[in-house]
Amino acid sequence: MFERVLVANRGEIAVRITRTLHRLGIEAVAVHSEADAGALHVRVADRAVPIGPAPARDSYLAVDRIIDAALASGAEAVHPGYGFLSENPALAEACVAAGLVIVGPPAAAIAAMGDKVRAKALVAAAGVAVVPGSVERDLDDDALAAEAHRIGFPVLVKPSAGGGGKGMRVVAGADEVADQIAAARREARAAFGDDTLLVERFLATPRHLEIQVLADTHGQVVHLGERECSLQRRHQKIVEEAPSPLVDDRARAAMGAAAVAAARACGYTGAGTVEFIVSADRPDEFFFMEMNTRLQVEHPVTEAVLGLDLVEWQLRVAAGEPLAPGLGELVPRGHAIEARVYAEDPSAGFLPTGGTVLALHEPTDHPGVRVDSGLAVGTVVGSDYDPMVAKVVAHGTDRDDARRRLDAALADTAVLGLTTNVGFLRDLLAHPDVVAGRLDTGLVDRLATGQGDGDSSTQAPSWVVALVALWWLTGGTDPHHPWDRRDGWTVAGGRTTTITVETGGTTHEVAVGPGAGADRSVAVGDGPSMAVSLSPLARSADDPEGASVVVDGRRRTVRRAVAPDGTWWLAHGGRTWAARVEEPWEAHPGDRHLGHQGPVLAPMPGTVTEVLVAAGDQVHHGEALAVVEAMKMEFTLRAPFDGVVSAVHASAGHRVALGDAVVTVDDQADDDATDGDEPRPR
Numbered sequence: 001m002f003e004r005v006l007v008a009n010r011g012e013i014a015v016r017i018t019r020t021l022h023r024l025g026i027e028a029v030a031v032h033s034e035a036d037a038g039a040l041h042v043r044v045a046d047r048a049v050p051i052g053p054a055p056a057r058d059s060y061l062a063v064d065r066i067i068d069a070a071l072a073s074g075a076e077a078v079h080p081g082y083g084f085l086s087e088n089p090a091l092a093e094a095c096v097a098a099g100l101v102i103v104g105p106p107a108a109a110i111a112a113m114g115d116k117v118r119a120k121a122l123v124a125a126a127g128v129a130v131v132p133g134s135v136e137r138d139l140d141d142d143a144l145a146a147e148a149h150r151i152g153f154p155v156l157v158k159p160s161a162g163g164g165g166k167g168m169r170v171v172a173g174a175d176e177v178a179d180q181i182a183a184a185r186r187e188a189r190a191a192f193g194d195d196t197l198l199v200e201r202f203l204a205t206p207r208h209l210e211i212q213v214l215a216d217t218h219g220q221v222v223h224l225g226e227r228e229c230s231l232q233r234r235h236q237k238i239v240e241e242a243p244s245p246l247v248d249d250r251a252r253a254a255m256g257a258a259a260v261a262a263a264r265a266c267g268y269t270g271a272g273t274v275e276f277i278v279s280a281d282r283p284d285e286f287f288f289m290e291m292n293t294r295l296q297v298e299h300p301v302t303e304a305v306l307g308l309d310l311v312e313w314q315l316r317v318a319a320g321e322p323l324a325p326g327l328g329e330l331v332p333r334g335h336a337i338e339a340r341v342y343a344e345d346p347s348a349g350f351l352p353t354g355g356t357v358l359a360l361h362e363p364t365d366h367p368g369v370r371v372d373s374g375l376a377v378g379t380v381v382g383s384d385y386d387p388m389v390a391k392v393v394a395h396g397t398d399r400d401d402a403r404r405r406l407d408a409a410l411a412d413t414a415v416l417g418l419t420t421n422v423g424f425l426r427d428l429l430a431h432p433d434v435v436a437g438r439l440d441t442g443l444v445d446r447l448a449t450g451q452g453d454g455d456s457s458t459q460a461p462s463w464v465v466a467l468v469a470l471w472w473l474t475g476g477t478d479p480h481h482p483w484d485r486r487d488g489w490t491v492a493g494g495r496t497t498t499i500t501v502e503t504g505g506t507t508h509e510v511a512v513g514p515g516a517g518a519d520r521s522v523a524v525g526d527g528p529s530m531a532v533s534l535s536p537l538a539r540s541a542d543d544p545e546g547a548s549v550v551v552d553g554r555r556r557t558v559r560r561a562v563a564p565d566g567t568w569w570l571a572h573g574g575r576t577w578a579a580r581v582e583e584p585w586e587a588h589p590g591d592r593h594l595g596h597q598g599p600v601l602a603p604m605p606g607t608v609t610e611v612l613v614a615a616g617d618q619v620h621h622g623e624a625l626a627v628v629e630a631m632k633m634e635f636t637l638r639a640p641f642d643g644v645v646s647a648v649h650a651s652a653g654h655r656v657a658l659g660d661a662v663v664t665v666d667d668q669a670d671d672d673a674t675d676g677d678e679p680r681p682r
Contacts, residue, residue, distance in 0.1 A: 011386075020309055029046065168235040305332040416571055468501050544571075
């Protein structure tokens, strides 16, 4: 076995790999970009090597820098994790040339399965059914469009290289073909450096199942059962489970045999995953989609039900050890479900978010629950990398037990300082179709947002607004000292205090009744009066500040952190809200919003990749103005109404923050009424 291994990755997967390395008594070497110098994966490693600036191409994607770091640190092997270089044959080749061991398959297997066109032909020759689609490489846009017409709409256009759903586009009809092909090429080029595309039949209500395979260097290949990965947004998984509620023993054996055949066809070694698309109403009919030549994000659910450590087996295979007898005959014990925690806003179409983690509470003490996280207080989540920041995994006696445990764990999760999808995950797990196991890859898109009690949006419910006002009024002061109170004390006694609270883009006037403590009558806007009381919670040094809150008789636990700019972040039940309290001496928020109402703002922090208009251009409602890319995802900014472009604030390559103005469009009808104030970038 190795004595020292370099982990060529970051975030939660680097932390997770390091955990296994330490359990096996192996030194872990971390690599990091300048932006990640203080990241958790660096802190938990035994050694750390800087490898360049934040853009991944200059650090985590730079093969030569990874090899130099491994040699300088004295590592014997390199574990690529997933993402970045994990499916790049150049890293495997460079490791061999430098005398290092790659903890993964050989370069030839990575190359064969990394090219989806070649992979389909290879596995088809081995007798594995494949999705009908294009079979030639390097098709130009016209040839791709012709293939789409031949196959029949709807079709799926996707990159030949890479994975993770990047660049995949569903084309519903002929009028969308040109635009979707162009967008897919841009995303594929940005994510993988290769804009080769293929087109294949799109199944209307498919389920996404995958088989975990494990192969050693002695000719043994086994499968370790299936995982259900049908709950996705933007073709990226958000909830996975094992075993699948769809698959019976016969279907499992058939898919397992096909996965083993695919692995043998490319000379695979190590841990890998063969992905299939399955008809929801015909689980015995499955088609090969692709093979991921690496560890999968969702590997913990397989580990949970089989009692294995797949990273350990990756290391053992890389060290030349044979697979243990009976490994492929293990039977799943119970059920496991994993939820991916993303820095994104479900209420805004799952757009990536960002920020600094001000306070953090993770459900590490829940029975049957595992947390793989790359977060710590002070972690800066930016737009340079994938928005997934953690995973919460629950193992139970059966599917319903696992689902309930996962929901409870998510309810006890608080990431303060940025918006995440945790509240949406809870809503999704509670949906009747998910509870019943009626899953398909389009379910999340159909559900969109706003499930449950509506608290999954960034707009805080009235009880949270009331709490903010009361907490601000009574927090940090001595309520019994007349000169140290914010509630307008007079000799004649207290009086009702009006406080302005802004959250989710909405401003609320909150009336807090008189009193001497944190037990008041509170009314939000024209709403009914609520009886609100709060008391601070005892906490350890690692816990966020919290309070026990009772609103009209209902008790809740709320955690809070205040950012340096004065923004309040509050979390309850896995949901997080940002709020600002307007100090009495501040100007009214309405006074700050001057100028035209036509600035088109960046919906996420990222990089402008394309500007499609110039000042003076006439545009129509819905017309594309610019394209912003963040975390390998594109978002097209469109004209909010018919008008004229009065200003372009950014050019291609320009980095923008959330809410920055990119283009300003003036409504022609308002030209004569303008007051002359120019809109300003935020």
